[in-house]
Amino acid sequence: MSAAAERLPLSYARTLSWLSLLFILLSSLGLSFFISSSVRETLLRRQEDFARQLVENLNSQIYRRFALPTILANGRIALRQPTQYEHLDRVVRSVIEGLPVERLRIYDFTRRVAYSSDKEDLGRAGLAPPNVDDVLEGSAGSSEIVSSIPAWQAPFRVPLKEGTFVLRVLYPLKGEPMGPDHKVPVMGALELTQDITDDYERVLAFQGIIVVMCLLSSVLLFGVLHLLIQRAERILAERMQKNRQLENELHSNERLVSMGRVVASIAHEIRNPLGIIRSSAELLQRRTATTDAGTSRILGAIYDEAVRLSQTVNDFLDYARPRQPRDDLVDVGLVLDQALAFLEGEFSRRGVTVERDLAPELFVRGDKDLLYRAFYNILVNGQQAMDGPGTILVRGRRRESPEAQDGHAGQPEVALEFLDSGPGFDPATVSSLLDPFFTPKEGGTGLGLPIVQSIIVGHGGRIELENGDRGGALVRVILPATTTGETRHE
Ligand SMILES: Nc1ncnc2c1ncn2[C@@H]1O[C@H](COP(=O)(O)OP(=O)(O)OP(=O)(O)O)[C@@H](O)[C@H]1O
Ligand SMILES: [Mg+2]
Structure with a gap:
């Protein structure tokens, strides 16, 4: 068996385990992002709904408690007048009191700040968001999340600074319709901003927990898989070595057996002539024993060697073909x-x-x-x-x-x-x-x-x-x- 073929089953398992780690990692990361982004979406939608309701409520309160009485009393709204401003401020504060509102602004048709919960912004231009025009022209309003850092950086910059993520809702400020066909004019644009950094951070923490758990469990799974493969590899290597050993033994036994057969047939062929040599030497030795001592000694040596040789041949044949x-x-x-x-x-x-x-x-x-x-x-x-x-x-x-x-x-x-x-x-x-x-x-x-x-x-x-x-x-x-x-x- 070639070395490549020997390694094949486990290298396959090893590659499979790496691939499965990669797969588990990617899918768990994907899953965690999916779960956490859907949590984030839900959270934001609820925040948005809340903000819209608040803005609608604010709109109607401003209209009923400020705009109408002010127009009736003064003929027009002029927020530059401190009394009007304070009146509006009271109305606004009574509505947003205790609610998580960071800032509230009203823009007039000159895109300047006509009202702000932060007094310093009053009358300033250039603070209105770009889509304020749409709202002033009568569109339904919009909401967006504004962040001071790119969203992908957020997980790496926890804890986030206050105000990093802000939800901004822009809504047309208008009166209430008198009847079904009554078109109410837009009086300005209402902007409400909410700091949602804390909620965002909680979502990030949740996302972090999911990612870490997924990572840990996949690494653990991979470790166990790896251990199993290592053990299997060791066992397989031992078995293969044993198999190789057995194969070698089998081959050498086969060689021995065929060699033994050849040697046994040669030994068999040697045995009979050897018997004749031995008996002839014995005969000649007896004949020459009295006449020629030198020849008799040589014949004696031939006889002894022939006896020894035939003993060896017999031994071998006894072993090779036991009777x-x-x-x-x-x-x-x-x-x-x-x-x-x-x-x-x-x-x-x-x-x-x-x-x-x-x-x-x-x-x-x-x-x-x-x-x-x-x-x-x-x-x-x-x-x-x-x-x-x-x-x-x-x-x-x-x-x-x-x-x-x-x-x-x-x-x-x-x-x-x-x-x-x-x-x-x-x-x-x-x-x-x-x-x-x-x-x-x-x-x-x-x-x-x-x-x-x-x-x-x-x-x-x-x-x-x-x-x-x-x-x-x-x-x-x-x-x-x-x-x-x-x-x-x-
Ligand atoms: N009693 C013993 N003490 C120590 N070693 C022994 C003893 N008997 C056998 N051996 C060892 O075992 C070997 C194999 O013995 P075995 O009888 O199979 O062959 P051999 O004696 O070498 O040859 P042969 O039997 O053909 O003369 C011997 O060479 C010897 O080294
Ligand atoms: Mg012996």
Whole structure:
């Protein structure tokens, strides 16, 4: 699998998580702006409605309580006269008393300030808003928000100064109609301004809370998503590594198997001519033994090498094509005695003593020749490892299989232990010792222990390699036990 393909599923998820963060952020920001602007709109509309009602009320109060009585008394309205001005001021103040009105102005037809709640503005020109003309010409009036800073800057300049946002309502000041067709003349333009900075600020705070909450929740969501992806990535990487390892093992096993087949057929072809070489050398050696000592020695070497070679070839063939074990009743103690008897001469020459601690009647079902080969290999390995004098302790017991052997707990079994006084197994290589051809030993084939294992497993048992408590290698062979009367059930 290519590296790009390996990364694909999670890089896709990663991109997706970033995109979802972006999407959540944008949509939450959009949502917050939508909510807060609709709140702002509602608030402003209510303010506007209120201001319009106030202005209409003011208009009628001015007309009834000031304009009419003044015209009746004086013939005309002249606000420059202090008495008229004060009269109007009283009327206006009685209406706006206690209401959130910042300023109130009346413009006359010369666009000058005819009345103002702020006396200093009186008579000044140039203060009227541009749309005052429309109102004076009879349009219905208008309202607008006037701000001293651009609206987009407002969120960054909180707390806002008083008067930053002002609602201005412009309304025609006119009398009341006498009848349905009576057109009332416009007397001036009424301007009412309200400071709505506080309300605006509250909306901004509300908007800020929504934005912050959305940001926090989307970042939290993204964090959780990111953690999950990271975990998934780790697990996936581990799985992929394991898969690669398994794939490699599979490939090397396949190679080994096909190589093994080739080597096995070569070994098979070598075995017969080798037998002929060996028997011919033996024959020739016997013939020349009395006449020519030099030739006899050479023939002896040929014979020995041929024996060694055919042993190796047989070992390999035994491993590569193990024969079906027979199903006889075998006394393991007897087989061990045979192997020990065969090795006795060699062992005593090298100063190796064997301590035998075998319980009686260690019966198993199987092939005594194969078991003999297995025990022989283990004993020879022990002797070779000690490379000189030493002891091999052979223990044999019948026991119940422990719990750990799933499904077979409580089954009777024969446990054999071969403990030598050599250097013990090298912990660095012990896990490879059962692999065919693995051998740190010079001149070894690395087939001894694999053959032992294949024989023992073929008998339904298992082999364990470890080091003894007080050093030395400990080879444990466990075989399913039987009694003399039992037959094997396949
Ligand atoms: N009793 C032991 N003590 C220490 N090391 C051992 C012992 N038995 C086996 N080994 C190690 O395990 C290796 C593999 O043993 P195995 O019998 O499979 O092959 P070999 O002995 O090297 O070759 P061959 O059996 O063909 O002569 C040995 O080379 C040795 O290093
Ligand atoms: Mg060996």
